[in-house]
Amino acid sequence: MARKKKKAGTLIILLVVLILMILLYFLVVNKNKEEVKTEDTISLSTIESDQVTEISYTMNGTTLTYRKSDDTWIDESDTKAPINQDNITNMLSEISSLTAEKMILEDAKDLSEYGLDKPALTINVTCDDETTFEFCIGDSLVVGSGYYAKLSDSNTVYAVEEGIYSAFNYTQTQMLAIEEFPTITTTNITSINVNKNGRDVFKADYDQSASDAGEYYAWKISKPYSTVQKGDPSQFDTYLGSYGSVTLSECVDYNSSDLSKYGLDKPSATIDLSYYTETTAESSTTDDSSTTDESNDSTSDTSDTTSASEDDTQEEQTIRTDYKLTLLVGDQNDDGEYYVQVIADGREYENAVYTIDSSTIETMLDITAYDFVYNVVAQIDIASLDTLTVKADGKTYELTVAPNPDKETEVKEDEETAKDTDTTEDADSTDDTDSTEDSEEVPEYLYYYNGSEVEETAFKELYEDITGITTTGNIKKEVSDTTPVYEFTFTRNSDEFEELHVTYLPYDGVNFYRVSINGEENFLVEKTAVDKVVKSISGFSSK
Known part of the structure; x- marks a missing residue:
């Protein structure tokens, strides 16, 4: 009996489960109504792109209308506005090839289930034959990517891909064309000035004449220092690289009459750049260098002579064009981007306001002048040194480099000997080789410490330590001593080289000295480093 009851209970449970599964099946079918499918996509539009003369779309309660004028699309509400023609092209492409992935429901009774009672996007297209096409997009699909959509003259609901919505998802300002930031080759930048809150925090110019003369440190920094400082080329290369790939995010106002809305009536920062471009052009030159032999005039062919006398050659010429650019930086928008204006020759919309990524602007403005300074205190090549005088602890030390008189005598003797080499070249060649091998090379310079000649290597090692002293930063406080x-x-x-006077002065008494270079104080040096060098000078002896 118990066994029969157990079997009956099991059957009842199975029956209940079966009924529930059947109910669930019909519930899903009736609720989603997405089981009406076709194997192929459904064509919703047969419009050709070149037939369209007007596009109008409504999104978030705002209607934008664009009309074709000749071959250019213009904003119906502002015909002077620069419109992004690529956006229009993308819209036309989506409309002309508009298809549905599947039909969701034919003749839907309740469009609110799909967000089509109040569409998120309504598109209206007018063609050159006055025919129109209207399309509505509602909510996102419950399952998968895409949107519910319908044609204006039908309540049949379709599923369409995301592309049609994305093509029209632009505000009026986002439809404005962006006049690109000028293309700048960073190695062609010749001047930069960064001003923050009305103060020049960094100004540097590239000295082309110094570079042409072979000087490595051709960048000259004039602000914020009272005297011009040499710049470190590697630091400039890194920093200026940020100007070679600037991207303007959005044009928010192509002809702003109220810059205060963007904080650009009183910019928080201004960056001035000078740069140049180079183009190559071919020029034709004529070489009229041939002559005719008078004795052969009677037999010369006139046409051949004319052809030979005018030899046209093509030469490449490099044409340099200089430019100036000013970047004005204003407030930040809600996304953290900066409002900017770009003022430069040749820009069509001088009053346009753009947004730019915060990281780009902050890289440009986060600049410390000292980081660009070549920080060697005394870069004096030993080949140009006559005497270095050092005063320390009440004593004076002198390091002198002087031409070797024996070297001068040797040169004169070699010149006199060279006069006789033509007559004795063969006979003396072997003897000259032997004498050269036996003789020692005479040094060009002699080195002295406090008047006594010292060994060259030891002298140069000490001098290298002296000229190796570097600054560590800017002076940050005033010291009266x-x-x-x-x-x-x-x-x-x-005489072509100036004397250099370097004075080390008290600062904090512990870590640093102030350094005065030809009377100008800008930087600090490590006290221990200078003390160590002076100790080496006072205790120097030839090795």
């Missing part, structure tokens, strides 16, 4: 701790005077061996 002007009593020199150490004084270095570099006298040069030619």
Whole structure:
């Protein structure tokens, strides 16, 4: 009996499960109504792109209308506005090839289930034959990607891909064409000035004449320092690279009459750039260099002579064009992007306001002048040194480089010997080789410490330590004590070089000295580094 009851209970449970599964099946079918499918996509539009003369679409309660004028699309509400023609092309492409992935429901009674009672996007297209096409897009699909959509003259609901919605998902400002930031080759930048809150925090110019003369440190920094400082080329290369790939995000106002809305009536920062471009052009030159032999005039062919006398050649010419650009930086929008204006020659919309990514602007403005300074205190080549005088702890030390008189004598003797080489070249060649091998090379310079000749290598090692002292940063506080701790005077061996006076002055008494270079104080040096060099000078002896 118990066994029969157990079997009956099991059958009842199975029956209940079966009924529930059947109910669930019909519930899903009736609720989603998405089981009406076709194997192939459904064509919704047969419009050709070149037939369309007007596009109008409504999104978020705003209607935008664009009309074709000749071959250019213009904004019906502002015919002077620069319109992004690529956006229009994309819209036309989506409309002309509009298809549905499947039919959801034929003749739907309740469009609100699909967001089509109040469409998120309504598209109206007018063709050159006055025919129109209207299409509505509602909610996103419950399952998968895409949207519910319908034609205006039918309540049949379709599923369409995301592309049609994305093609029209633009506000009026987003439809404005962006006048690109000028293309700048960063190695062609010749000047930069960064001003923040009305103060020049960094100004540098590239000295082309110095570069042409072989000077490596051709960048000259004039602000914020009172005297021009040499710039480190590697630092400039890194920083200026940020100007070679600037992208303007959006044109928010192509002809702004109220810059205060963007904080551009009083910009928080201004960046001025000078740069140039180079183009190559071919020029024709004529070489009229041939002559005719008078004795052969009677037999010369006139046409051949004329052809030979005018030899046209093509030569490439590099044409340089200089430009100036000013970037004005205003407030930030809700997305953190900066409002900017780009002022430059040749730009069509001078009053246009753009947005630009915050990281781009912050890279340009996050600049510390000292990071670009070549920080060697005394870059004096030993080949140009006559005497270095060092005053330290009440004593004076002199390091001198002088031409070797024996070297001068040797040169004169070699010149006199060379006069006789033509008559004795063969006989003396073997003897000259032997004498050269036996003789020692005479040094060109002699080196002295406090008047006594010293060994060249030791002298150069000490001098390398002296000229290896570097600055560590800007002076950050005023110190009244002007009593020199150490004084270095570099006298040069030619009038074309100026003397260099370096004075190390008290600062904090622990970590740093102020350094005065030809009377100008801008930087700090490590106290221990200078003290160590001075100790080497005072205790120097030839090795």
